[in-house]
Every structure is written in structure tokens, then in C-alpha cells.
Amino acid sequence: MYEKEIGMTTPELKPNGEKSRIGVYICHCGTNIAKTVDVEALREFAEKLPDVVAARTYKFVCSDPGQKMIRDDIQDPDLKVNRVVFVGCTPRLHEMTFRKVISEAGLNEYYLQVANIREHVSWVTPDKEEGTEKAKALLAGAVRRVHEHEALEQRRVPVNPDVLIVGGGIAGITAALTIADAGKKVYLVEREPSIGGYMAKFDKTFPTLDCSACILTPKMSSVKSHPNITLWAYSEVAEVDGYVGNFKIKIRRKPRYVDEDTCAGCYDCVEACVFKKPKFPDEFEVGMGLRKPIYIPFPQATPLKAVIDPNTCLQLTTGKCKQSCAEVCSKNSINFDQVEEIKEIEVGTVILATGFKAFDPVRSPEYGYGKYDNVYTSVEVERLCNAAGPTGGNVVLRDGTTPKSIAIVHCVGSRDKKTNAWCSRACCMYSLKLAHLVKERTDGEVFNFYIDMRTPGKSYEEFYDKILDEGVHFIRGRAAEVRNWALDEAEEGKLVVRAEDSMMGVVRRIPVDMVILSVGLEPHEDANEVARMFNMSCGTEGWFTERHPKLAPVHTFTDGVFIAGACQGPKDIPDSVSQAGAAASEVLALIDKGYIELEPNTAFIDEDKCSGCHTCIALCPYTAISFNEEKGKAEINEALCKGCGTCVAACPAGAAQQHHFTDDQIYEEIEGVLEYV
Amino acid sequence: MEGTDMKYIYYPGCSASGTGRGYEESTLPVFEELGIEMVTLEDWNCCGATAYMSVDEAKAFALSARNLALAEDQFPDMDEVHIVAPCAACYLGLLKAKKYIDTDPKIGGTIRKALQSAELDYTGRAKVRHPLDVLVNDYGLDKLKEKVKRPLTGLKVAAYYGCQIVRPYSDFDEGHDPQTMDQVLEVLGVEAIEWPHKTRCCGGAQTWSSDPFLELVWIILKDAIGSGGDAVATACPMCQFNLECFQNKIRAKFDYQKKIPVVYFTQLMGLALGIDANKLGMNRLFERLELPASV
């Protein structure tokens, strides 16, 4: 009963019992260190420290001979060095190098400690005597610390080869096909009833003016037919759990009220709907066209399935409808009782390709959008230009007449402190494209109001030249306002764009029939929630933050989660596609490797000491700590733990500890840096 | 007491006793009627407005800063001292000075030094407010509605804000399509007409010097009238002056026959609150305001 009832403080045993035999290797780093630190004095000092069996200096310890020097001491039958202190540059430079060196010599790589006397001493301390003294302190700290080091192994967790891709725009589609073609299983989740994103709305794409549908729709259908792709449209990510290699994700599938498996997309139900005429603003047509409560977003929609809008369907709103859609459906696919469904999937990696949102120009009232009928957004005009659009490709005003003069206002919701400070990158080019298309379709006068013309990209500038030759007018200066008010007869019944022409240095009033606002690209409102769900972050503007703006543009700070396309920042189609490719290959690289290596400096719980006080649990930013009810103890999932040690510092019982940063290791270092100098 | 439980400092500015007299003569009784307590800033000085600002910014800031410092001095134990500056130029001048002193260490340093030499100190407690801001955001339109004794039903007014009270430093209303004055007018029973030139330039001080600027005034008047306004309501002595005094010249220059009275929004408030027109300085108007029979 005794030990059980009276547990007690026993003096700490050193890890793995054996006695430390420490080797200290001091680097001159040419003159980088030797110049302001007396390395010889340092060596003599090191020799006298407890358990130090070898102390050597060398010009460049990181060089092959230097590395050999260390290996030899470890393997020397008399010296038997079993702990190594490297005294030189910052551990952030060569810790890995020397870990490799000592493990090659048969020592566990974590029996190494680095004393940083270059960045922290020789380069910042002019006085040699002072520098040497400080170096001694740091060296002693390292010697005392390495004494406490324990043998550790890097941990490997297998990577689940399945992949989740969020967002079915051109980026998501490209990534999905690339990965699926490589033989991996892909879940593609899209919020709208059909994939395709913005590209599906366009008529032509710059600078080649090739038909958007012609290049996109084949990809969409191969997504549908691909054996390795599970496509869930009209669905959203509801919950994310787990970590790189092993995510557990819940997908919310919104009810279509149409059985997706049986629906043939034959339009019979749409024809049969009790609403004889389309009556409600069509989302896909961004309000330019109308649809019925039951509809198919567009002819090439993927999946090509009907969907019922619960807010306008008589049956679903009032419960009173003769349900002619259901009657006519030969497949009995209509199901008014359909409810939301939650799918649980397990994947190893995730690509977010959630894209962007077009700026809502109501936020820039000076342009009169929503006030004047004939002020349109660029997206609306994309639909007007589209042969499959509401006007069959004719660019006409709301009253059906063809505009004789059109103004295209650049940078609406871009490069504007009042709304969005950034350049939306794609607008100049798509404005040029629209200029071409509306001119071609209306033969009217087209005026572009721009701040700067930005055409960086293969054959973009050439495209600009082409449009110039077509006789489109360009006025350099941000448009101040769009008003329906006439100063003279010429302006009567027109929209007047007022802008400073900064080339001529005058304010100009240009009366036109139609105004097209080239709206900028914005992050989605819920970008931050999505980021939080995946434990990553958004910049202040709301774009997803990449791990490194230059060297890791598709990585995020959450391992295993990648980003592609405009969700990372404004992008045109070519850039989105190439980023999607990059993200896909990062994913494939991880899958191909098959496992993830984790630094072993994770936290762990000494169960005998844990009283189950819960202090640590809420402190973990990675929800790596959970409470084991039957044991009544906290548990740390080492695969989730990133090794910050916050829980360790907080644990009131000292039951939580961190490998490679244990209390004892740090106490030793504290004593070391203070005791001898 | 009724009104807001806040206490405000009133900054008249030079125009209040000059061309803009009608503005003060209507603002003070209106605020009194509403029970909004307002005491005049003691020993106030020029706000350093537009002209000075363009000659010597630092000195202009210093002038404004002195007013801010005096205000803090006058209410030593308030966390925030709210200065109400009806004149758009004063409002902008004080606001601009405050912004730069608060945010630009260099300017802030210089100005504080200058103040110290006069044994004054500006801590940042002073806030600059426009009457519209106070009415809508502190006092509240609902409360104002209760106070209306004589709704100005049937009167159509073009609310004209001018540039200075909505751009670029103030944040109580939208910079290109402001609404606060329209809201106040609607509460008075007035129909605030929809028109695009609410914040268009009135020509500022230039109307004196050269004719082209008359066109600016003309655009505003023409649109106000064209959009069906019986009157233009302003919140700025300069705007009021420009829009009112040049109507003869404009009629001559652009051979345009129509006239329109240009009043301060506070004068309309006074009328709706049942204050006698002559006590609101409306007798000073060149173009008398005819109230519709419905009132």
C-alpha cells in the first residue's frame, strides 16, 4: 500500500542512465568568430567543465575535416564522446548538419546542442574580452543542457492518398483532373449547383479570344465522368478535424429536392412547372435573366441536374401546388422531402480553390450602379456578350435598344482606399476584351476610363495594341462619377461620365448610352471562417495567406492544406490554372512520399503526475490535447502537437513536458549560462 | 434634462458673425429647442481654413490646434470634449488639424511645441463634430420627430452637402452619396428630392474671381430646380453664399430664368420646430422661401 498511497519525490535520474561524455567543438568560422572571440581561451574554459572529455577548435567545423573530427571523437574507443556541443553559428543554420554528422557516427541525432557565438556574440560584440566572456557563458549553458538530452526519433505518420478539393472553378477543376489522372481519389466540393465558376459565364477569354465554353466544358464533363472523382455540387465543408495525412472532414450536401442519381436533366420538369414563364432572377445570369423555381443552371451545367429553389417553389413555400414537375418526371426524381445530408470523408491533403467574389459597385455610389438602369457590371455584360446568355449574345440595353456609345470604367473597387486598395490584376485585360466584344456587337463608340493600363503577360500588351487599332477610345484618369443629368442637349437622356483626362489636363464629360463598371476581385465574405476551419489564416484583405509569398505560394501554414487560384489573391485564368497545377503536384509529392516526418519536440503527459485538472486542454491552439474520461487524465495527440510548449509551461503539476525542451534541460541551461561566468 | 445628456462646445468661426449669420441664428435656437446643451468656446480663434492652409500648413494647424487645446481646457474633467463646428470650412479645418496632429508624429511634435510656448496642451480628448453628425448619431431622428410641431409637408428640398463635411476626413456620412441631411429633412416632413449633385463643388472662393466657376454653381442650381426642388438646403456658409448670391449673374450669363431659395438646413429645422422665421435669420435670404399651403 505504501508506494501506492505515498508516492513521493525521488531524485531525478538522468535519461538513459549512462554517464555523459561531452565533446565540445568550437568553430573559428574563418575570422568571423575568431576575430572577436578568443577561441583558444574558450577551449581551455570548456575543458574544465563537468563531463567534458574533448574540447577542440577548428577553422570551419562545418567542413568535411571538421565533421570528421567530431565523428572520430564519437567512435574513439577511449574518448567515447556521447554528447556533442557545437559552438559556432546559429542552430538555425547548421543544427541539421551536425545532427546528421553525429547520427552517421552512430549517436542519436538529438544528443547535440548548439551554442550560437557568431550571430549572438562575435558579430555583435566589438570588444574581444567581453565577447569571449559571453561566449563562455553560452558554451557552458549548452554543455549543461546537452547533459540532460534524451534520445529521440522523428515520428512518421502515413498519408491518406485521398484528396479533398474545395471549389469547382477552373482552378479546382484543373487540380482535380491532374490528381485524378495520377490515379488518386478526389472529392470535389462545389457550393453552387454546378461547377464551372466564373469562367463558365464568360463568352471569350483574353488575349486569344477563344471561346470560354469550348475550352472549359470538356474539362467539366471529364470531371463528371472521371472514375476517380466524386463530385459533390451544391455542397459545403461543414467541419474539419485531424491533421496532415489524416483529415476527417464533414461535407454538408444541401437538398436539391431532385434525386441526383436518377435525374436525367431532360428539362421536362422545368417545362412543366406551374410557373409558365421564368419569373425569378437567375443566379447564373447574375440577374440578367430569369428562371423558374425549378431550373437547370445552364445547358452545360455539371452535374446536369435540376434543382428546386426552396424560397420560390410554391410547394416548398406554401405546401399548395399541383406538383406538375413531379407528375411529368418519368424518373420520379422530384423529392420535396429531401433534407440536408452530411457526408463524412477521410483525406490526407486538401486544396482550397474557393476563388473570388466580384466587387459590388453599390459600395461606390458615385457610379450610380443600381440607380441608373444602364449602368452594368462587367460580369453582367459578360452574360450579354455570351451567345448562350439572356440576349443570345446581343449587347442591348434593358429597353432592348442597342447602345451607340459605351463607357468602360476601370478599377471599380480596386486601387481605391475607400473600397479595396489592391489592383485586381485581371480587370485591365478583361476590360480590353469587353471593349472588343461590345464594339464588335454594337459597332458603337467605346470609351475606356483607366488609371494605368496594366498588361503584364504573354501577348497581353499586343492585345492592347490590337484594341487600340480597333478604334476604342482610351481616357487616362479615374472616372469621378456617372450621372444621368444633362448640361446641354448633347447630354440629354444620356449617362454622363465625368473624369479628369490626365493626359490633356482637363475634366471631360462623356455622354454615353451604357456604362460598364469593371469590378474588381474580392475575397468571399466567409473566407475568414473557411480559414479558421482549416486552421490557417487570411491577410487583412481577406485573401488566404500563403506560407511564403515567393517560395511557397501554394502552401499554407497548415501542413497538408494547399491553396490555388484567386482565393490566394486576384488572378486571371492562366495564373489560376498554373497555380492549380502547382498545388496538385505538391499534393502528389506528399502522397508519393507516403508519410510525414514530425519534429519530435512534442509535448507529452506524465500520467502519474496528471491530476486531470484540464488546465492544458483549452490552451492548445491545435486541439491536440483531449481528456481521457476513464483515466481521468489529459492526453496529447503527438501527431497534432506542433511543439510550442504552451501547455507545458501552464501545467500546474509539471505533468506536461516537452521533448527536447524539458524543464530540466532548460534549468540546466539557465544554470549553465550564469554559473561559470 | 432632455436632449442628449452630452455637453458640447460650440465653435462659431468667423462666418457666423459675417456672411453666414443666418446659419448661427438658426443653429443656436434649434439646438436650444432640442435641449442640446452647447457652450461657446472661450477665446476661440480662426480655424486656419482653406486659404491659410494653402499658404502655411504648420501655422494653419497651429491655429486649429489652439482651439482644440482651449476646448480641452474648458472641460478639464471630461474624457471626450465634443466641439460642434457648423461651418463646413471650420469643421474640415479642425478635423484635418486633429487628424495630422494625432497621426503624424512630426507635425504633432511641432504643433505641441507651439502650444506649449502658449502654455497650452492638446491631449486628443477634443473631438470635432458637425451638427448633422450630432443630430443623427447622438440625438437621434426618433427624438427629433417627436419635437416637430409643424411638419413642412409638401416642401421639396434638394439637400446640398458640399464637399467639406463629407470628404475626406469625416466619417459620419458617405463621401459621394451622403444621407444624413436627407434623413433630417424627411423627419421634418420635407420631401428630400433624389438628385446627383449633393456633393458637387460650389466653386468655393473662386466664384469671386472668374466666371468659369459660375458654371459650377449653375450646374448645381439647374439640377436642383430640374429635379423638382422648391429650395436648396445647405450646411455651409460658403456654399449658401455662392448658390444664393450669384443667381442674377447666372441668369444673365446662361440666360436661364428660374430662381430658387437657398436656406440652411437648420433654418428648415427651426420652422418645423415652430420657431418664427425671423428668429431664424430667414429675413436675410435674397430669395424668400415660400412654404406650400399644405404647411
Next chain:
Amino acid sequence: MSDNGSVKNNWEPRIVAFFCNWCTYTGADLAGISRMQYRPNTRVIRLMCSGRLDPQFIMKAFREGADGVLVGGCHPGDCHYQEGNYKALRRITLLKKMLAQMGIEEGRLRLEWISASEGDLVQKAMNSMAETIRELGPLNLAEIPTPHSHDKEPVAAGVEGGA
């Protein structure tokens, strides 16, 4: 312990710094790479995150002869581990209050937010910390009495300075 009791002219403050690996430690490396010279009084101990900082470390450092302790973490919102620096902030705020009661001047414990790109701030912090401590003088903790130290002379004598 080495002698930190006597304030000679040549007395040099001894400061222990706990820097987080991702921001402040890297910032200190940058100071080095940029050859920014500063006083050598501070000895840096690397933690992965300022959130690992157990107040016991600070007490231990004082006991072992540090005259001051400097803590460096990422700026609020920038923590590599999302929120570790806030935990450090919570602990140090309360600890300072407690140390004051124990007669430890506020300046002897300092928390600084310094990012990886702010080598100049490391230099500043190192110098100004050294200056603060120099003005405050040595910490002079009483030796912890032991039966043996007590054999020599009544602990009381050496220890009590009084107010």
C-alpha cells in the same frame, strides 16, 4: 555562484533572455548578420515559443544570479503557434505584479514583441535592458539558508537589509 554582490565600477549586469525560435531569436540572428553592435550582458536561451516560458524559469534565473530577465516573442497576432505569445503576456503581467510585492523592481523583467525582421529592435532592447539594470544595480538575493550555511553564521545577519 559567482560574485554578483559587490557594485564595483566594473560591475556588469547579467541578463538572461528567453527568445522564441521563430521571431525574436531569428531577429537576434538578423541583428548579428547585420553586424548591429550591442552590450554583451544578455545571454539568450532559445525556446520554441514564448508560450513555453514557465514563470519558474524566471525565478530560477534570478536565483542563479541574473540581475534581469528579458523575454522576446512574436508580435500579437503573429505567433507562429497562433496564440503562445498571449499566454506569455498573461503570465508575465501577473508575475510582474507579484515580483513587485517581493521587492523586485519592475524593470528587471521585460517582455518585448520583436519579429524576425526587427534586428534593430533586438539591438535596442539589449542595450536599453542593460542600461536599466545598470541603474537598478545588482539584484542581491539572499543565499537560501541551509543547515550548513547556518552553522557558519546565523543566516539572519547576512540577509537583512531592512527598509
Next chain:
Amino acid sequence: MSKPKVGFYWCASCGGCEESVVDLAEDILGVVDAVDFVFFPVAMDFKRSDVEAMADGEMAVCMINGAIRTSEQLEMVELLRKKSQLIIAYGACSSLGGIPGLANLYSKESLLKAAYGDELSTTNPDYTLPQTEIKVKEGMLDLPELHDDVKSLDMVVDVDYYIPGCAPPVRLLKNALTAILEGNLPPKGAVLAPDIAVCDECSLNKTKPEKMLVSEYKRPHQDHIDPEKCLLAQGFLCLGPVTRQGCDAACPSVGMPCTGCQGPLGSVVDFGAKALSGIASILDSNDADEIAKLFDEIPDPAGTFYRYSYPKSQLFRRTNFKEETK
């Protein structure tokens, strides 16, 4: 064979430790059968001379409670150390310095001034302070001298074992006695109580929310305490998570927050600092000003986190510091 001899002595303490012996209730008879009490000032009439008369190591064990503050206490414990094979620091004061230890936050001078000086409750016009000797008609008498600081027992003599608590729970006393009688003692220096915190044996622990975050700290008088819910979760500053168990969570289980009398766990080197870390970490705020404001509700951190262990803090105490005037 003769029964093992046992001594019991008190230094700077309140007498509660003695009471805890009485808490043995009828079990005390068993104890009296098993051992001889040869020194027990509070209960039996033995004199210092009786102890001096003993041979060295004659006592099997001597339990000493109370902190060391006077020359007399020092002499006595040194004497007892000689005469006893085992010395057990009994209770919080002798193990850690205890409540008296908080006196180390102040200088002797200021304490005397407070006690004998011009406090409202004191009438001492010519400011007479405790003397070290006094003249009576029989001659001069020595009086104990007040040391400058308060020490735990192990700061003045070697201590073999510790029994924590204020006062020690009877269960720990029983276990210790049994262990001694059975000769079944752990290695020297052990604290004779389980090395795990109070929460582990606290009935309220299961009521803790999964995520322990506290929006504000309250003192018991500031709000209604729900005795069915974890006190810390309610925002009452309970030191159960830091404090060594053995008390059957006596206080929390009746709705009073734990104040830490059972002292630190084995792996803790500074009770106050560790307690502070746990308590500060779970305060649910990231805003510097708000954090400072919320901690105003802990007006006396030193007295809260070091209530029983100040002399055992890593700092022991600062010399030559300007203490805050009370």
C-alpha cells in the same frame, strides 16, 4: 522490547498541528500502545532538561511543526536533531515556512513597528520592543531573540521527511506512523503524501468543462459559490491543480477554494511561480489592458500563490529592497 520513543515539538505555529494529532480520535490509543511519547509540550509535562538528558539518537522520531523565527526555536530543533534518529517536518509551516513565512515580505523593523508601534490597536507610548533579556528579582533572564527572517525547518537542520498540510490530514499522519513502525519508509527527503494534485481526488473535478478558461477571477465573498461545480471553473481562485493531495480535497469539496497548504508537487521548483502560471494561463483574454484589469481582482498575488511557501520560493527573499509600505 521497549517501544520506539517519539517526540513532538512546536515552533512558530498556531497549535493546529497538535490538534491534528488529536484528530486521530480513538486511533490515538493504538498509537499510544505502539510508541512512547517522550516529549510533547502541548500535551505532557516534559522539560528541555529531559531532552538534554537523552542519549543522542534516543528518540526514534521527532515531529516538529512551525517555522523557525527565534533563537529559542533554533536551539530546540538543533537539540532535537541530535536526540532523534528521524526528524519529520510536520505541517506547512515547518515544511515550507507557512503563513508566518509571509513575514519575509517585510523587514523585521517594519513588522515590529506595525506590532508594537503606533497602530490604532496599540498603546506603547515609549515604543518598547521585545528584549533579549529581562531583570527579575532572581536575576537576569534570557529571552528568545527574534531572527530577521522566517525559515523552514530544513533551512536550519537536516530533515528526513515532510508531512504537509495546514494542519496535516490525519490520514497522512496515520500512514506515516504505520510506515515508521513497519520500517517501510521511502528514501530520505520524501514528502509523505501522494505526488499528485488535489483535483485528482476532488469530487468536483468531473464537473469541469472540457476547456477550462476563466473570464474573470473572483474571491469567495464576491459571488455566490455553487458547491456542486468546480470552483476554478466558476472563476474562484482554487489552487487544487497545483497542490499536493492527501487532504481528500477537504476545502473544495465543501465549496471553499484550495489555498495550497499541502504544498508543491515533486517536479515543481517554485510553488508560487507554478501556481501563478496555471492560473494566469487560463484567463480568457488576449488584450494587454484587459488582462491587467482582470488581474486587479488578484490584489495580493504573493500572499495568494505563496501563502504557505514564501520562504521556499526560489528568491527566498530580496535584500536591501524598498518594501511597499503597508
